[in-house]
Amino acid sequence: MNLLLAEDDTVTRESLAELLDAEGYVVHAARDGTEAIALWEKFHPELVLLDIMMPGATGYEVCRRIRQDDPRVPLLFLSAKSEEIDIVLGLELGADDFVRKPFGKHELLARLRAALRRNVPERQAQGGRFGPWTVQSRHLRAIHDDGRSIDLSPREVKILNLLASRIGEVVNRDELLNQCWGLEHYPESRTLDQHMLNLRKKLEADPSKPSLIETVRGAGYRFPGS
Amino acid sequence: MTNLLLNTDLALDDVDAADDRMRRRLGLIREETGRLSRIVDNVLAFARLERDPAKLLPSLCDADRVVEEVRENFAPLFARKSIHCEFEGSFGEEVDLDRDAFAQILSNLLSNVEKYAGEQARAKVSISSNTTAWMIEVSDDGPGIPLEARERIFQPFERVVSSAREGVSGTGLGLAISRELAERMGGRLELVDSERGALFRLQIPRTEKRAA
Numbered sequence: 371m372n373l374l375l376a377e378d379d380t381v382t383r384e385s386l387a388e389l390l391d392a393e394g395y396v397v398h399a400a401r402d403g404t405e406a407i408a409l410w411e412k413f414h415p416e417l418v419l420l421d422i423m424m425p426g427a428t429g430y431e432v433c434r435r436i437r438q439d440d441p442r443v444p445l446l447f448l449s450a451k452s453e454e455i456d457i458v459l460g461l462e463l464g465a466d467d468f469v470r471k472p473f474g475k476h477e478l479l480a481r482l483r484a485a486l487r488r489n490v491p492e493r494q495a496q497g498g499r500f501g502p503w504t505v506q507s508r509h510l511r512a513i514h515d516d517g518r519s520i521d522l523s524p525r526e527v528k529i530l531n532l533l534a535s536r537i538g539e540v541v542n543r544d545e546l547l548n549q550c551w552g553l554e555h556y557p558e559s560r561t562l563d564q565h566m567l568n569l570r571k572k573l574e575a576d577p578s579k580p581s582l583i584e585t586v587r588g589a590g591y592r593f594p595g596s
Numbered sequence: 597m598t599n600l601l602l603n604t605d606l607a608l609d610d611v612d613a614a615d616d617r618m619r620r621r622l623g624l625i626r627e628e629t630g631r632l633s634r635i636v637d638n639v640l641a642f643a644r645l646e647r648d649p650a651k652l653l654p655s656l657c658d659a660d661r662v663v664e665e666v667r668e669n670f671a672p673l674f675a676r677k678s679i680h681c682e683f684e685g686s687f688g689e690e691v692d693l694d695r696d697a698f699a700q701i702l703s704n705l706l707s708n709v710e711k712y713a714g715e716q717a718r719a720k721v722s723i724s725s726n727t728t729a730w731m732i733e734v735s736d737d738g739p740g741i742p743l744e745a746r747e748r749i750f751q752p753f754e755r756v757v758s759s760a761r762e763g764v765s766g767t768g769l770g771l772a773i774s775r776e777l778a779e780r781m782g783g784r785l786e787l788v789d790s791e792r793g794a795l796f797r798l799q800i801p802r803t804e805k806r807a808a
Contacts, residue, residue, distance in 0.1 A: 385602040392609065457653050470696060472597035472633050474626070475605035477665055484661070564613075 371508075371524045372415035375399045376406035376432060377448065378424045386419070389475055391555060394525025403427025407435050416508075417482060418445040419469075422460075430463055437464040444485035448473075483510050483521060497527075498534045500593065501582045503573060505530050512573065520572045525550055529565060533583065533593035542590035566591060597636065600629045627673055634703055638769040641700060642752065645776050652694035652780050654803075659691040659698065659730075663723070666702045670710065678716045679709065685723035691730065692803045697777040701785065704770035705734040705796050713738030713793065729783065729802055735795040746787050750775045774798075 373395040377383040380401070387397045398413050400406035404426035410418070418436060422429035429447055436445060447460050450471045457468060466485045469478060490508045497505040503512040507527045513519045522530070528550040533541055543562060551557050566585075570577040584592045604626045611618045667683060674681050702721075709719045713736035722733045741749060752772040771785075778785040783800040 379599075381599045382602070385599060385606065389602060389606055392606075457655050461655060468695075472601050472629075474601040474630075475609075476668065480665070 371417065372396045372398065372413055373417040373419065374406060374409055374413070374415040375419045376403065376424060376429065377419075377421040378402055379421075386478075393479065393523040394528060394550070403429065403432045406432045410436055410439075414440070416443065417486065418443055419482075420445065420447055422447055422449045430459065433460070433463045433465055442489050444482070444489040446481060446485055479523075486510060498531060500530050500534050500573070505534070507531065522572075525565065526569055529569065533591060537593055537595040540586045540589045540592045546590060597629065597633050601626070601633075604629060623672060627676070630669055630673075631707075634707060634770075635767055637700055638704070638767060638773050641773050641777070642769050645773065652697050652777070654692050654694050654781070656690045656692050657695040659687040659693065662695055662699050663702065663721070666699055666706060667721075669703070670706045673710045677710065679713060679719060680717075681706070681709070681719040681721065683721050687723060687730065691800075693781060693800060694777075697781060698800070701774040701777055701798060702732070702734075704774045705798070707770060708794070708796075709734065709736045709738070717793075725802065727802070730800045732798040732800070733795060734798075735790060735793060737793040740790070740793045741787060749787070
């Protein structure tokens, strides 16, 4: 999932980019408003995070420009509590939410998911089946047949979609790493195992006896189908 | 402060799951950064309220989500002190209020529970309404507030210190700011009688929803 991040504070921008990248977002990071508009025009990302007070063009101006092209893309402002910002103006310009600094990882990710679920119509979010779960890729969640719902990261969605596209086949570790992380961000091997562990905790009835994500020793992982 | 929080979260992601000592230390840094952030918020709010008589900035917001976010922020603090905090009721609709002010009041009330109710306390946040107002009550079964201090606690820089509360950090601004914010929202914040512990009641007027 492509995401535009515009933030002029270097440490905040780099920290956010690292955090969002680890979750599986493809981050296009801009250091000012002018660069943000250029990146928007080039990539048309599916999610937008804008600081308000930036050199070049303010977050409000970037928002106005983006809304001319796309009235629905989820767009959130990042703003400091000490700033005299105008929430009403931001909402009138079409922002979906304000994330107030200081914020942590979990608050930010929850706000992103909430904005996606509000803005992406249900029919566009419908995804594939994974055992008793329906994976809604663009809403970043899976819904169980019994009605339970769990949050997923973009990376977890990629892993589930890859396994589900190859029912009954072993998907080897290199392929999972290549397709779900990519060569630019090739992680340590244990990162893959950690993700599988987390997915089992979320999806399996008994994570110690997985029936949806099977380990095939020395080879990779397999979704045996329902 | 954002950079501290984000980088502590990144470090928590990176640290080996089996390294309990490091996880605990990073967790403490995370909690204390949150506490520092609340203190900064209160000092900034105090300075702003003194300087600027302007009204708050209400807008339609998902108040249940605000409650959930505050609840998540306090979960590790409560867990460390084995405080059981129950949440009851909900807004169930978008509410016209200043989101930051509401979050700040609720955070200050829960911070008081964390600081003063004591280990293994039981606390409750309940949300209800009538035709004219929302009512948010935060109660606990801790030692409570002495009778003679019931109004004083809403004065800036006042702290009701007893031997049971030594070692508790704070500025004494939280309740004063919370009451002021509540009044600027057209509501009120008060300490009300309860059989045990402390019971704070925040009332916020219900307003006609604005046209979308």
